[in-house]
Amino acid sequence: MSDYRIRVLDEDEKRAAQDLFLGSLHAAPVTDEMWEYSSAGYPAERCFGAFREGRIVGSAQSFAATMAVPGGAVLPLAAVSRVGVRADHTRRGVMTELMRAQLRELGEPLASLHATEPVIYGRFGYGVACRGRTVEVEATRGRAVPPLPGDGEIRLLETDELAVELPKIYERIGLHRPGMMSRPRGWWRMVVERRLAQKDHLVAAVHSGPDGDDGFALYEATTVNISPDQRERRLDVHDMHGASLGVVLDLWRFLLGADLVRWVRAWGRPLDEHVELIVPNRGDCRTIELTDETWLRLVDVPTALAARTYGPARPVVVEVHDRFLPENSGRYRVGPDGVRRTDASADLELPVDSLAMLYLGDISASALAATGRLTVREASALTRADRLFTTDRPPNSGTFF
Numbered sequence: 001m002s003d004y005r006i007r008v009l010d011e012d013e014k015r016a017a018q019d020l021f022l023g024s025l026h027a028a029p030v031t032d033e034m035w036e037y038s039s040a041g042y043p044a045e046r047c048f049g050a051f052r053e054g055r056i057v058g059s060a061q062s063f064a065a066t067m068a069v070p071g072g073a074v075l076p077l078a079a080v081s082r083v084g085v086r087a088d089h090t091r092r093g094v095m096t097e098l099m100r101a102q103l104r105e106l107g108e109p110l111a112s113l114h115a116t117e118p119v120i121y122g123r124f125g126y127g128v129a130c131r132g133r134t135v136e137v138e139a140t141r142g143r144a145v146p147p148l149p150g151d152g153e154i155r156l157l158e159t160d161e162l163a164v165e166l167p168k169i170y171e172r173i174g175l176h177r178p179g180m181m182s183r184p185r186g187w188w189r190m191v192v193e194r195r196l197a198q199k200d201h202l203v204a205a206v207h208s209g210p211d212g213d214d215g216f217a218l219y220e221a222t223t224v225n226i227s228p229d230q231r232e233r234r235l236d237v238h239d240m241h242g243a244s245l246g247v248v249l250d251l252w253r254f255l256l257g258a259d260l261v262r263w264v265r266a267w268g269r270p271l272d273e274h275v276e277l278i279v280p281n282r283g284d285c286r287t288i289e290l291t292d293e294t295w296l297r298l299v300d301v302p303t304a305l306a307a308r309t310y311g312p313a314r315p316v317v318v319e320v321h322d323r324f325l326p327e328n329s330g331r332y333r334v335g336p337d338g339v340r341r342t343d344a345s346a347d348l349e350l351p352v353d354s355l356a357m358l359y360l361g362d363i364s365a366s367a368l369a370a371t372g373r374l375t376v377r378e379a380s381a382l383t384r385a386d387r388l389f390t391t392d393r394p395p396n397s398g399t400f401f
């Protein structure tokens, strides 16, 4: 690694970094038209590059956002992406040093990413903190879906309204679930405006309740070949958020009632979005996949632990092991009255990637213990930890980057 230098990129190096990242994914360099959109989200001062003999050979990028944690507090978050090393420089520790620079220098107490290769990130202290389900539902084709209580209305936006209205509605809905994250302007530009510029036929349905717009679904119709001479239409839902579960289920009812459509499919949906309970036959709803939706890193463990609330139980002493950022290692007394470092003996011990799985409420302490990811030193502490870390709703981010 001594031949490599890790440093923050200059603005005029960002495009080379993006081409390098795309190349690591076996993709072609970015076009001029798309660069206008994909350069928007990742500021140069947050992009790290690895250089050898003056040439960029690796990059790890991020944008600044915030994330809701259990209890409703919102913490600064580094949203990490575009991690790639040129194929002729891999397995020499380049990514490891990029990750180290990123976690040490950015300053946010949380970092998150979406992993295409799940074996990589545990060693850097990331753990899966939110899961999502890919669900496909038979459209109703005229069969009635029982109406839900409530008096919401749904309208379609004009295409030129999408990029303006959806960010406003997302902002209005707020970060009401653990794991939800803010979306900077650059995110909308990279994700929605880029697709509109590509002339993708995105459609947005907006739900309005008594207090105004409180949910939306962004979707696109695709054609599925089910045999050489038979094709069916499916609505693919790219983005769907609502102020409450009822609002989101109303959006589902609307989508399922669309004419000339055989299925509606959505990705990364929260585990408590019970769409099977609103269709005439629950067999019409299939879970296709459970996905690791968000990998989370507690970069500043004391700050992260202190920011969330805990359920009613006597405190436990948790010993955290963090090999990558050793200043986080130590014992923490965690209780409903708060969190502090302590010299008391540990009830439970776990590595920092397991703590990330526990933190937003996705996995219980008992499940971590049963799978060997948490060591129990005091048996009665395990049930207390389950009560302390449990949350009302499963976490979900709902934002891909």
Ligand SMILES: CC(C)(COP(=O)(O)OP(=O)(O)OC[C@H]1O[C@@H](n2cnc3c(N)ncnc32)[C@H](O)[C@@H]1OP(=O)(O)O)[C@@H](O)C(=O)NCCC(=O)NCCS
Residues within 6 Å of the ligand: 024, 025, 083, 084, 085, 086, 089, 090, 091, 092, 093, 094, 095, 096, 097, 114, 115, 116, 117, 119, 120, 123
């Ligand atoms: C993944 C990638 C960034 C790794 O970069 P790298 O510089 O080779 O990584 P390092 O040399 O720092 O490896 C660190 C550790 O991760 C392991 N590792 C790295 N890439 C891995 C992979 N694809 N699969 C499994 N293990 C991997 C290494 O074996 C090493 O393990 P060790 O610490 O036990 O020795 C690089 O291979 C790449 O760009 N791949 C294609 C793009 C990609 O997959 N990006 C990540 C998207 S989530």
